[in-house]
Amino acid sequence: MKTYNTIIILITGISLYSCNQNSSKEESTLIFQKGVKIENNNFTGNAYLEMLINSDSINRNSVGSVTFEPGARTNWHSHPNGQIIVAIDGEGYYQEKGSPKRILKKGDAVKCPANIPHWHGASENSEFIQIAITSRVSGPTEWLDAVNDKEYKSDE
Structure with a gap:
């Protein structure tokens, strides 16, 4: 059970990190505000x-x-x-x-x-x-x- 919880925590962390990376990447590619x-x-x-x-x-x-x-x-x-x-x-x-x-x-x-x-x-x-x-x-x-x-x- 401890291994299962560790895997869930790891996957959740990776997912959150990936979402934040994509969001930052998208925002950083904008030259100007959307308006x-x-x-x-x-x-x-x-x-x-x-x-x-x-x-x-x-x-x-x-x-x-x-x-x-x-x-x-x-x-x-x-x-x-x-x-x-x-x-x-x-x-x-x-x-x-x-x-x-x-x-x-x-x-x-x-x-x-x-x-x-x-x-x-x-x-x-x-x-x-x-x-x-x-x-x-x-x-x-x-x-x-x-x-x-x-x-x-x-x-x-």
């Missing part, structure tokens, strides 16, 4: 924003880290001065109106052209974290229709 949940109708699914730099009268660029849970995405939208997206973790999608959907992985960067409707978000099975750099010189983002499931799942 606050985005609570508006311009996204499908759960997405979080950590604003890193707000635009001002001198530097008119805003920079934010956006975390999309699997399946989450923006609506179609456009920016009067374009946008730059840098993938920093997970797998995501990017699509411009009339073009095929692109798969984005850590290290990929996209230059979204000015006034071109596009959307971006996570793949179906992976969280996606991006840095969005958006110029605020000529006005705000123009939000359009939601990306429906058929558009989201299509390869075209």
